[in-house]
Amino acid sequence: MGDPQPTDLEHFACALRRRGLSLNRGPCRALQINVGLLCDLACRHCHLEAGPGRTEVMSAATMAEVVAFARRGCFELVDITGGAPELVPGIANFLAQLSEVAPKLMLRSNLTALGGPQAEPLLQTCVSRRVALVVSFPALREAQVQSQRGAGVWEKSLAMLRRLNALGYGREGSDLELHLAVNPGGAFLPADQTATEKRYRRELLARWGIVFTRLFTLTNMPLGRFRRWLEQSGNDAAYLRALAQAFNAATLPGLMCREQLSVSWDGHVFDCDFHLAAGISLGETRTHVRDLPEPPAPGTPIAAADHCYACTAGAGFT
Numbered sequence: 001m002g003d004p005q006p007t008d009l010e011h012f013a014c015a016l017r018r019r020g021l022s023l024n025r026g027p028c029r030a031l032q033i034n035v036g037l038l039c040d041l042a043c044r045h046c047h048l049e050a051g052p053g054r055t056e057v058m059s060a061a062t063m064a065e066v067v068a069f070a071r072r073g074c075f076e077l078v079d080i081t082g083g084a085p086e087l088v089p090g091i092a093n094f095l096a097q098l099s100e101v102a103p104k105l106m107l108r109s110n111l112t113a114l115g116g117p118q119a120e121p122l123l124q125t126c127v128s129r130r131v132a133l134v135v136s137f138p139a140l141r142e143a144q145v146q147s148q149r150g151a152g153v154w155e156k157s158l159a160m161l162r163r164l165n166a167l168g169y170g171r172e173g174s175d176l177e178l179h180l181a182v183n184p185g186g187a188f189l190p191a192d193q194t195a196t197e198k199r200y201r202r203e204l205l206a207r208w209g210i211v212f213t214r215l216f217t218l219t220n221m222p223l224g225r226f227r228r229w230l231e232q233s234g235n236d237a238a239y240l241r242a243l244a245q246a247f248n249a250a251t252l253p254g255l256m257c258r259e260q261l262s263v264s265w266d267g268h269v270f271d272c273d274f275h276l277a278a279g280i281s282l283g284e285t286r287t288h289v290r291d292l293p294e295p296p297a298p299g300t301p302i303a304a305a306d307h308c309y310a311c312t313a314g315a316g317f318t
């Protein structure tokens with residue numbers, strides 16, 4: 001898969017070169033693990049085209065290889081994402097094993113898959129291992145959430161946030177972190193993060209009694225299902241141009257790819273989850289985690305692609 005390519009768009013790599021900039025790794029502190037594309041939802045903004053019809057999930061054998069790599073890599077943080085990680089068989093045990101080799105774990109959830117009796121063992125593991133949760137909650141209006149994510153998502157999401165608060169997640173003084181991930185409803189950049197966090201904090205507490213730790217605004221990636229939506233709605237060229245025009249060199253030192261490595265459900269390594277979605281392998285060749293003795297050294301080049309403009313636009317991708 002490549003990037004949508006308006007003819008007058010300067011390639012991201014050229015934009016860096018023209019400014020005398022480069023994209024290289026720093027110390028590798030985090031391991032992100034994408035455990036599969038299976039999801040109970042099929043959100044419009046998904047850069048991976050995850051959904052209920054996808055069958056790609058991490059096997060028990062690959063999980064064992066990833067745990068072994070996490071041990072070798074001495075990571076400060078292991079970050080689990082999907083699809084919906086909750087639906088992957090053996091996920092609770094996988095988290096428990098990872099918590100033995102990394103001081104901090106993070107689980108990304110769409111909230112809906114975390115509900116119901118099947119997710120209860122995972123939820124209990126998250127509480128007992130103090131796993132930080134990053135949950136998607138893209139808007140404060142039911143109609144907007146459901147147009148992005150599907151019918152019934154709004155009520156299930158609110159119910160799950162209340163349940164997480166009841167377990168201690170997001171409460172002041174608690175070490176159970178609950179972070180909200182908010183992304184725009186269309187082909188535009190996210191609003192200011194600080195102002196958005198204030199608004200969400202005020203409205204969620206006043207209307208539903210819900211509290212959380214922090215909020216992150218995310219830029220929609222021009223990949224996967226969102227890319228198709230951009231093309232079908234005729235917004236692809238304008239969106240890429242808007243991202244390129246908002247290029248901010250100050251975001252480069254803090255880019256997540258500088259400190260993190262991504263592993264796919266079949267055990268291959270990538271600079272980040274977006275390169276994973278675009279099929280851009282780490283380095284020159286496709287490498288399996290079992291064949292990687294250690295994380296890439298500081299100074300290793302990171303592949304530049306045009307979707308990187310989404311990470312360097314405005315305040316950057318947190």
Ligand code: SF4
Pocket residue numbers: 255256257258271272273274275302303304305307308309311312
């Ligand atoms: S998409 Fe973002 S995180 Fe990935 S390599 Fe490009 S700048 Fe880094």
